[in-house]
Amino acid sequence: MAAAPTGPLVRLRALEPDDLEFLFALENDPAVWAVSDTLAPVSRHALREYLAHATADFHEVRQLRLVVESFDWGQAVGVLDLFGFEPLHQRAGVGIIILASERRLGYAQQALALLVAYARDVLRLHQLYCTVAAANRASLRLFRAAGFRRVGIRRAWLRGPAPGRWLDAVEFQLLLGPTG
Numbered sequence: 001m002a003a004a005p006t007g008p009l010v011r012l013r014a015l016e017p018d019d020l021e022f023l024f025a026l027e028n029d030p031a032v033w034a035v036s037d038t039l040a041p042v043s044r045h046a047l048r049e050y051l052a053h054a055t056a057d058f059h060e061v062r063q064l065r066l067v068v069e070s071f072d073w074g075q076a077v078g079v080l081d082l083f084g085f086e087p088l089h090q091r092a093g094v095g096i097i098i099l100a101s102e103r104r105l106g107y108a109q110q111a112l113a114l115l116v117a118y119a120r121d122v123l124r125l126h127q128l129y130c131t132v133a134a135a136n137r138a139s140l141r142l143f144r145a146a147g148f149r150r151v152g153i154r155r156a157w158l159r160g161p162a163p164g165r166w167l168d169a170v171e172f173q174l175l176l177g178p179t180g
Helices: 017-027 044-052 107-121 137-145
Strands: 010-014 064-070 076-086 091-098 127-133 149-159 166-175
Touching: 010 107, 017 044, 017 076, 064 107, 076 107, 091 107, 107 137, 127 137, 127 149, 137 166
Parallel strands: 091 127
Antiparallel strands: 010 064, 064 076, 076 091, 127 166, 149 166
């Protein structure tokens, strides 16, 4: 990774072996399973293996996870993911999770802005996209504020928290350069 993207509130950095306990707590929080397409806890062993291979090249593994670290106190407050990278079309999906205790402090907004600049200027991506549950107002505001445009709605796309309940998803897209 090039120099760590940094702003007044946060910096984005690569995963480190020391992030094991942070990731363990984050990945095993049932409140975030719906947005991470997970239904089961993750073991420390599985996370150790993941961390051992987390430095693989983005173009090879087609995904990148960055830690969102508070600039003031140097602690991890969340993660940003680029996933589903398509080399031919130069696009990737975006996911972000900020610890519940650290939300509404501007971390997500700044981290996403740093990621957009990194994706455009360093990774040279043409576009980013994301899927957000229609009921997740905070994430809808976040992506709109970052310049993402709503391009569609998928009806009953996401499993809801209650059995038999399905949620609509809003699809967003951000073009990072000329549209050709």
